[in-house]
Amino acid sequence: MNTEFTLLTLSDNFPNEESCIRYFEKMRWGDKVVSPYDESSKVYKCANGKYKCKNTGRYFDVKTGTAFANTKMPMRAWFYVMMLFLSHKRGVSSCQIARDLGITQKTAWKMLHKIRQYMAMENNHTLSDEVEIDEAFVGGKNKNRHKDKKVEKCQGRSYKDKVPVFGIRERGGNIVAKVVPDIHGDTLLSIVNEYVTEGSVVYTDGAGYPGINIDYEQRDVDHSKHFYGATYATDEGEIIVVSTNGIENVWSHFKRMIFGTYYCVSKKYMQQYIDEFVFRFNTRNFSDSQRFNLLLRNAA
Incomplete structure (x- = not known):
């Protein structure tokens, strides 16, 4: 995958749901999967992108404990929203996101606010x-x-x-x-x-x-x-x-x-909204992909 990408090349870099999940796994865990329930536990790989924590017996995936957990939206949709959101200098409204993705404005509004909570780190x-x-x-x-x-x-x-x-x-x-x-x-x-x-x-x-x-x-x-x-x-x-x-x-x-x-x-x-603006200002010298990766690491 090209390490530098834009909104235009996003679909080429992440052609399917699996590619998005694998990219987020690398952001969150690197080369070794870590259980969110017990970091010292051995982890078993299961079907459908699931993992099992040996010490607790609980199942999890890469989205567990993040803004992407317990949502019906696929990771590919989250990636698109994040890139669209970040590539606009002054932000993008939930109404525009709703039209682009074919979802309700309420769902788009919730997605944007979940993303903003990881901008606060800047x-x-x-x-x-x-x-x-x-x-x-x-x-x-x-x-x-x-x-x-x-x-x-x-x-x-x-x-x-x-x-x-x-x-x-x-x-x-x-x-x-x-x-x-x-x-x-x-x-x-x-x-x-x-x-x-x-x-x-x-x-x-x-x-x-x-x-x-x-x-x-x-x-x-x-x-x-x-x-x-x-x-x-x-x-x-x-x-x-x-x-x-x-x-x-x-x-x-x-x-x-x-x-x-x-x-x-x-x-x-x-x-x-202040956090969103500060994130944009403090990363003003970043490329779109650098800003995207920073936000994804914060979420991870």
């Missing part, structure tokens, strides 16, 4: 050196709502009708983004402490983060005074760019993904 990187932090508010505009659905006093940084999301971007590297219950300084600083290494330079938009100067060097861009960035050189010749444009660019792309593809996302599932 949203836990440790960031260092120079990082930018900022919060965003995701939700519809009050002026676009019907008169009986408008929310009073929701202007500015209010999150009465929106979901607050906090993001950290390492310059030239990965991002971490989390849905937060509020935008209080101590709430956001706890996330910075969890994901940013001590001693890093943190660029902010002037919002208060009490105690951030203890473990980090803080550099501010005070947007309230219409100051959006500056570049200067130190006596040692180091070029310093004081700006949060990087993380703000991240929010711009995220909102385009939501409004352009999904249109409306409930608060309940906002973190899953």
Whole structure:
């Protein structure tokens, strides 16, 4: 099989269900099958892709314990959905998946959410050196709502009708983004402490983060005074760019993904869509097949 493949060549690389199962087995176990019930147990190969754990007497297959277990959809359909999902820069809706596969929208929606749970692993990187932090508010505009659905006093940084999301971007590297219950300084600083290494330079938009100067060097861009960035050189010749444009660019792309593809996302599932976006951003230099293999390894 060609190690580099695209959506167009997917059917050539995985012509049948057996080829998909064997590929996933290699991703999950390598050259030796391991029982999910007892890793030290000897394993017997049975018919129809089944295996038996000697110590527990229980049967299993490569899908046991993964998102693909207990579903009626064949692995080939899962592979197609994953590749279609990943090859689109801003995602693909469950309605489109349903039309492509000839399944119900409800089934397609469940498949996509099962896939998203394995994207969350890319949203836990440790960031260092120079990082930018900022919060965003995701939700519809009050002026676009019907008169009986408008929310009073929701202007500015209010999150009465929106979901607050906090993001950290390492310059030239990965991002971490989390849905937060509020935008209080101590709430956001706890996330910075969890994901940013001590001693890093943190660029902010002037919002208060009490105690951030203890473990980090803080550099501010005070947007309230219409100051959006500056570049200067130190006596040692180091070029310093004081700006949060990087993380703000991240929010711009995220909102385009939501409004352009999904249109409306409930608060309940906002973190899953954040995880999807972070996965796409952090693997932006991957090929489609590399991104596919990474996601398949996470599921394995």
